[in-house]
Amino acid sequence: MTTAELLLGLVVLLGASVQRLTGIGFALVTAPVLALLVGPGQGVLVSNCASAAISAVGLCAGWRQVRLSAMLPLVLAAAxxxxxxxxxxxxxxxxxxxxxxxxxxxxxxxxxxxGAQVASLRGRGGAVVAGAASGFLNSSAGVGGPALSLYAVNAQWPVREFVPNAQFYGVVVNLFSMAAKGLPRLASPGWALLAMGVAGGAVVGRLLGEWLSDRQARRLVLGLALLGSLATLAKGLLG
Structure with a gap:
């Protein structure tokens, strides 16, 4: 088991904890670091795979709150x-x-x-725009969550309603992405650590939900995402 594989497991644990807590955020937190650990292409695949898994775990508890009529335009546009x-x-x-x-x-x-307010992200047309942007970004860069989040902000969804719907969306769109590109190429230890990270994140995220407010969780996700993305941007620019 290499250091890179151990780091991959820890990054997945962190991202899965955040996603279980807030409904989105796995790719925001992990995509930049995974790109540095296993390369950008494989990093996106790992992000898609793990994000689908942790979203499915969260959806088990909240599937009754999913608004299928609202999610259908988002999912179809993403597809x-x-x-x-x-x-x-x-x-x-x-x-x-x-x-x-x-x-x-x-x-x-x-x-x-x-908290950008964008008129084109409201109503059914806004759902189509957000879903199309999210699907493209999810399969190309592993970060489809922000477009969904911006749509939810403009649609004025409360947090309690957003989380289960975001988890449903995460399962479906990441499965679309994996169908288009395949599974990541990981050795056996990498897959084992990936599974352990997702399982551990599901537990940690649930525990954190009892201690952190929605505002604190949001700040945590965005702060970690900004740091990781700046590091990845610097590596890309500097080669």
Missing amino acids: CTVPAGAWVADRLPERALLTSIGAVVVVAVLLVIA
């Missing part, structure tokens, strides 16, 4: 753009993909922090 994102990611050189992942996450985090 249309996932192949395009996978095509772009497959053709970008590593340095360009690192830079793109870092830049996308930085911009997304800043928009979420600002």
